[in-house]
Amino acid sequence: MAEHVNIERRRQAIYGWILLSPAAILLTTFAFYPSLATLWSSLFSRETRRRPSEFVGGENYTDLFADPTFWKVVVNNLIYAGATIPISIAIALSMALWANSKIPARGFVRTAYFTPTVLPMIAAANLWLFFYTPGLGVLDQIGSLFGLPSINWLGQPETALWAVIIVTIWKEAGFFMIFYLAALQTIPEDLKEAADIEGASRWTYTRRIVLPLLMPTTLFIMVNALINSVKLIDHLFILTKGGPNDASKLILYYIWEMAFAFFDAPHAAAMTILVLVVLGVVAGVKFTILDKRTHYQ
């Protein structure tokens, strides 16, 4: 009798492992192993022709913390995330609320908002390069109509990062809008009617009913936007290459530069590990604290 139970239990366990294995194999090959390998290589010194690689412990990390460019890039990335995430979410939400109301040419409005998302980032960057180019660019042409001086948006340290931020927002807001639109359509019409009967204004209804019901979507978008703020650097290659004077350099671009322009893999690996740690902490906060405060239907 007990033997049968044991066999059955073992069978269930094997069954479970079989179901688990595809995901486990893929994740191990492409996520866990590379992460560990990166961590491992970040603890060794750079290999040169004269000196072989040797274990240096946390030295690569101390180097980074002493590197002013690293701090510059971190601050840049914080500004970049701090601007792109809330602004693109706010724009996405207002576009969604508008595109969800009864307006003429609703389909056209939605398509128009979504178009930037369909473009590859490189194409979008080329488009914006045409906007930003001093003298020839659309912005300057419009400015000159009003007698404004020509501005090299991408070429000066004060404006370069913001010019890049605007491109990202333009690119992302439409994408996030689609998620909000989908979420808005799951809110039953009669909630609005019930609120109308109670005398709630459109603003009260939006604030007390719609926004809380959109909270799971907002959270999802926030996580996505955060990942993008670290991940999305294609446009830097076209627009500024991190310049001028590192003014628009973001962390992933710096990692790429470190690894493939300066051929300093250990420092690149150390930076990668730092990014992973930060993103891991954010994910932890999302799954523990924020999820508890959110209403999931």
Add this chain to the structure above:
Amino acid sequence: MAEPFVHVDNIAKRWNGQLGVENINLSIPRGSFVALLGPSGCGKSTTLRLLSGLELPDEGRIVIDGLDITTSAPAERNLSMVFQSYALFPHLSVAENVVFGLKVRKVGAADRREKLTRALEITGLLGYEQRKPGELSGGQRQRVALARAIVANQPLCLMDEPLSNLDAKLRASVRKDIKKLQVDLGITVVYVTHDQTEAMSMADMVVLMKDGLIQQTGSPEELYYKPANTFVAEFVGAPPMALIKSEGVPGFERATTIGLRAEAVKVVESGKGRLTCKVSECEFLGSETFIGLSHPAANGLTVSMPGLKHIPAGEDLEISFADEDLHFFDDMGKRLAG
């Protein structure tokens, strides 16, 4: 009778030329329970939405409590509403759902708490304040919707098929609760339903609708004993009134159709009946058995017999009835006097 509390004057609503409702006239006295009854698509919900202000009429006038509110916003009409789906806010607790409107109207916190407690007490929801709608049963959710409707103490409450999402047993008990609530609070209720049992048992006044038009307005007794036309006759009552072509019963040539209720039909010995029918089915209900009869000139003929009866289908049965139990309708289906 004094000035009616709700007065609906000849309103009409059409969508893209298609008929919604037409020629709706209603006079609803204060404190009464009015049921809008009819099959689906008859315009009863549209009429309710016109009253609530969620839709605006194309024609006509609506007066509530002496004020012309034909084009007013829903919130300006001093009414509350219970939705078929309850329309509870899923992310808010029971307490927050109930006081939502009070908060919007900036009622003070102490006053709000007092009203909340009272509303929850009446609906038997005390102790559930902090639950979310998703954690409640269907019947409890329905009571939250009721509590939300009565908390503001509005004189008029509109209910759009509030019981249709409940199971049959619960429906019967909630029906009594709603009726009691309406009497205790002295509010006027306009209640939409497609279930004639609900309408007949709860309402002081039933408005039977079909195809966007009112067929008959009156007390449940009037609808049952004096149906205005063949549609009302066939809709009201279980089983509905049987309709017999007047050729089938000699002596009543002035009418086109003759109506006959099941309780007026008696089974008699062969040779003494006025109609000879064939048994088509037996429906056992416990205290009685409805025996469906078929006759070439009649439609829906049923006789009720006490207790369990089983008569094989196809057997001949002779029936009789008294002349005073007959209802007469003309060729347009309208009731003839007498």
